[in-house]
Amino acid sequence: MHVQDLAALEGFKAEHSELENWEINDAYCGDLLSDVMGNAPSESVLVTIQAHKNTVAVASLAGIRALVICNNRSVPSDMLEAAKEEDISIFTTKDTQFEASCKIARALGRLDAGTD
Amino acid sequence: MYTLPMQEIPINTYNSPNVILELIYKLKIKDVMTTDLVTATKDTPLREIQHIMRERQVTGLPIVLGKRLIGIVSMDDIIKALDKGYINEKAQDYMTRNLIVLEDDMPISFAISYFDRFSYHRFPVLSKHKELVGMITSRDITSTLLVEINREIENLEQRTRTTSLSEEMSGEIHTYSILKHDFENAGYASTEIKKRLKSAGIAPHVIRRAAIASYELEMNLVVHSDGGELIAEYSPQTIQITARDSGPGISDVELAMTAGWSTASEWIRSLGFGAGMGLPNVKSVADDFTIESTLNGTTVVCIIELHPNQEET
16 A cells, blocks of 8 residues: 555544655554564554654654554644654544554455464 | 587686676576477478578578477578479478487576587477477577676676775764753654665665664663763774763663663653663664663663675675
8 A cells, every 4th residue: 555545544634644655565553662663664654642753753763654643642743844854644543543553454455464 | 319418618617707607507598598489390391491481580490290399400401402402392301300409497508518519500499398399599598698697787786886885984983962851852863874874875674773773772862861972883894883871870781681671750651762672672683782881871882784694695
């Protein structure tokens, strides 16, 4: 899927999304940034509740291309600025991380995730 | 009809560049041969074969019985037929029956040595079931080798370019001051290091390892220290990342190296840090890792190879 396909998911709102043709091949879910840093695959989307600037830094360093901020948390302006600078797309949703992850799994065609 | 044991090829096999030797052993005759075949039967008149040769611009035509090769009519045979006046006769009495053939899963080194040894311009290629599957000319070999050599040289040039870029970076030392609890600028030093490696053409998976190490060390300085510095030193083969602070020191280094163990406050944890994964993460991506800590401060040194596996390729 591509970054733009995230915007099409129900209840997902694009806060910042410019490199819409970038490929997304995988997803990761986590709030501990060290864990994300060490384990998130590159070219992925991160599902998290960590709505602050440091999440963008971690995403950029780990090669994550988009963030989905869950539980209706709002994105502070310095986070948005950082995202623009680092070419990271940000989406917000009312969904929990579980619900958002399910939608992304369907879009990625990865409903079999974890069964191998 | 017979095949010969492997003969000399025109380059020596002791100390020629590996790339070339690998190519002529790796490429099989079936990768190179022409499979779009025109054939005739033993009943085809030589005159008709002459027309087919002219039309298809080939200099030899295999004569088949079903899928089995029984002979070849070459340009020489045609000239002789015109000369001696039997051009309207059938192929069967005048074709060359004593054939030298190649097999399709032989390496092309066989074909090269055959062309070197015999004066023929083409060899028929048989499958392991002895069926005719292709023809090979030296032109087929030349053009495939050119394409493959070009690809190999491209890879070599790419690698040389990467090496020279990282040599250009060699000797650079960048020092970044990190302030206590400065979450505002956290990640700046790591991002700079990442950009520097990227512009030197370092492989993405190596950059990722350096990014993980530098970010964790940078965050440790922000979260736990009274302030310190992150130093990136570049050499042709490695990047060395040093995190040095002026206290308060780690009371139990072994405990600090245990995954999941953390002294971070609730506030720090709410920001997503303090998972107790920092130092273990650094160690896991580093090729060399040392940590020393006293009450006066902690120094962590982490070295990452910039060109892993290059010796193997």
